[in-house]
Amino acid sequence: xxxxxxxxxxxxxxxxxxxxxxxxxxxxxxxxxxxxxxxxxxxxxxxxxxxxxxxxxxxxxxxxxxxxxxxxxxxxxxxxxxxxxxxxxxxxxxxxxxxxxxxxxxxxxxxxxxxxxxxxxxxxxxxxxxxxxxxxxxxxxxxxxxxx
Amino acid sequence: xxxxxxxxxxxxxxxxxxxxxxxxxxxxxxxxxxxxxxxxxxxxxxxxxxxxxxxxxxxxxxxxxxxxxxxxxxxxxxxxxxxxxxxxxxxxxxxxxxxxxxxxxxxxxxxxxxxxxxxxxxxxxxxxxxxxxxxxxxxxxxxxxxxx
DNA sequence: TCTGTGGGTTTGGAAATCCAACGTAGGCTG
DNA sequence: CAGCCTACGTTGGATTTCCAAACCCACAGA
Numbered sequence: 001x002x003x004x005x006x007x008x009x010x011x012x013x014x015x016x017x018x019x020x021x022x023x024x025x026x027x028x029x030x031x032x033x034x035x036x037x038x039x040x041x042x043x044x045x046x047x048x049x050x051x052x053x054x055x056x057x058x059x060x061x062x063x064x065x066x067x068x069x070x071x072x073x074x075x076x077x078x079x080x081x082x083x084x085x086x087x088x089x090x091x092x093x094x095x096x097x098x099x100x101x102x103x104x105x106x107x108x109x110x111x112x113x114x115x116x117x118x119x120x121x122x123x124x125x126x127x128x129x130x131x132x133x134x135x136x137x138x139x140x141x142x143x144x145x146x147x148x
Numbered sequence: 149x150x151x152x153x154x155x156x157x158x159x160x161x162x163x164x165x166x167x168x169x170x171x172x173x174x175x176x177x178x179x180x181x182x183x184x185x186x187x188x189x190x191x192x193x194x195x196x197x198x199x200x201x202x203x204x205x206x207x208x209x210x211x212x213x214x215x216x217x218x219x220x221x222x223x224x225x226x227x228x229x230x231x232x233x234x235x236x237x238x239x240x241x242x243x244x245x246x247x248x249x250x251x252x253x254x255x256x257x258x259x260x261x262x263x264x265x266x267x268x269x270x271x272x273x274x275x276x277x278x279x280x281x282x283x284x285x286x287x288x289x290x291x292x293x294x295x296x
Numbered sequence: 297t298c299t300g301t302g303g304g305t306t307t308g309g310a311a312a313t314c315c316a317a318c319g320t321a322g323g324c325t326g
Numbered sequence: 327c328a329g330c331c332t333a334c335g336t337t338g339g340a341t342t343t344c345c346a347a348a349c350c351c352a353c354a355g356a
Contacts, residue, residue: 002189004251006242007172007235013246015165017344024155027291028282033303041150043345048304058245069352071302079245081277084291085237085266087155088275093234094154097206097227098161103152105283106291112270114280118233119267122260127236129229132262134176135253143175143232143254165313181334191314196335217321219333 003136013057014083018042019050020090023076023083026060031073059083088116151284161205162231166190167198168238171224171231174208179221207231236264 014020021040030036037047051074054060059080062072076083088106092115095102106114118127125131132143162168169188178184185195199222202208207228210220224231236254240263243250254262266275273279280291 003187005169005172005239006247006250006252007239008169009246010238010242011165011168015163015168017159017163020159020163021153021156024153025151028284034301037303039151044304045306045346046344066302069302069354082241082245084277085264085275086234086241088266088280089233089237090158091153091155093230094158097230098157099154102154103284104154107281107283108268108270108273108275109279109281110268110271110273112268114275115269116233116266116275117269118236118264120256120258120260121263121265122256123258125256125258127233127256127262127264129232131257132236133255133257135255136176136251143177182332185334191316192335193315193337194313214322214333217323217333 013053013059016050016053018046019054020087022047022050022054022074023059023080024087026074026076026080027084027087031075032071036074054080085116085118088114089118092116161201161207164198164201166194167202168235170195170198170202170222171207171228172235174222174224174228175232175235179223180219184222202228233264233266236262237266240264 014023018040021042022036025031025036025039030039033044033047033051036042036051037044040047042050051060055062055074057079058077060074061077063075065071065073091104091106108114119125120127130143134143162171166188169190170184173179173184173187178187181192181195181199184190184199185192188195190198199208203210203222205227206225208222209225211223213219213221239252239254256262267273268275278291282291
């Protein structure tokens with residue numbers, strides 16, 4: 001990892017194939033192995049490996065729902081729930097740029113179809129391209145705007 | 149792809165190893181092959197493949213900056229810029245849950261260190277865990293809240 | 297006893313990734 | 327002009343990851 005960066009760190013945990021789809025299923029309420037395997041279409045060994053990794057990383061936790069035979073379901077931890085915004089933005093990007101008609105509609109509790117916008121918690125304004133500056137230790141990378 | 153879903157679609161385009169790090173570099177203003185290879189630490193052949201894919205997908209575009217020898221830089225298109233929110237949320241998640249001290253600080257133009265929040269464009273409220281409902285064609289998956 | 301379900305692990309082959317070395321095309325230094 | 331450097335890839339071969347199918351175990355119901 002050349003540039004030290006928490007995006008790179010994050011991707012070592014959730015960047016492997018299917019990891020984010022596991023999270024998608026968990027957020028949709030699907031928390032058991034068989035159902036995930038079906039809905040994701042992932043090979044079972046890979047799914048097992050991803051679940052193990054996500055549990056180790058503290059993103060999911062294994063909660064027993066049957067004693068005998070021992071059966072577990074996977075629930076998001078606080079850290080896991082904090083990944084929902086990432087999936088929201090990713091889904092929205094896919095809806096806008098990749099598919100004709102979204103296969104899934106997300107509705108906010110206000111009643112509207114969710115149009116998610118990233119805003120700055122400090123000033124409340126939308127975070128647009130070119131409105132941020134990154135300091136990498138030493139100064140002065142500006143995050144790309146349209147023609148930068 | 150079992151469940152039709154634009155998250156899955158999106159991941160076929162930007163889900164491969166290094167793709168999002170390429171985007172990170174592009175947003176930081178690094179747009180040439182050599183510099184990307186250094187900063188990302190990716191094998192050169194893989195980097196070439198990722199750039200090709202991102203250009204084909206309309207996320208980056210190749211712009212010549214030298215005639216002879218022919219040299220190109222990679223710039224984000226509109227679709228590419230629309231991925232910035234995903235990276236913002238991902239970086240922030242990594243900062244919060246993975247690293248001790250962020251290696252990079254992003255400042256919003258309002259002057260504050262960026263604390264990004266996903267909000268609903270319709271009502272302006274933050275989109276919290278459990279505040280959305282997903283309809284998948286047929287009704288009724290509720291997106292996970294803490295104990296759901 | 298036989299069949300079915302849930303939750304995996306094992307196995308052998310296909311595909312993707314990694315790394316170092318090479319090629320090419322021009323520029324810079326002396 | 328020789329010799330070295332930068333930029334941008336491509337190639338070959340070793341390694342890792344992925345995948346589908348089969349297998350395994352524990353139980354439940356008929």
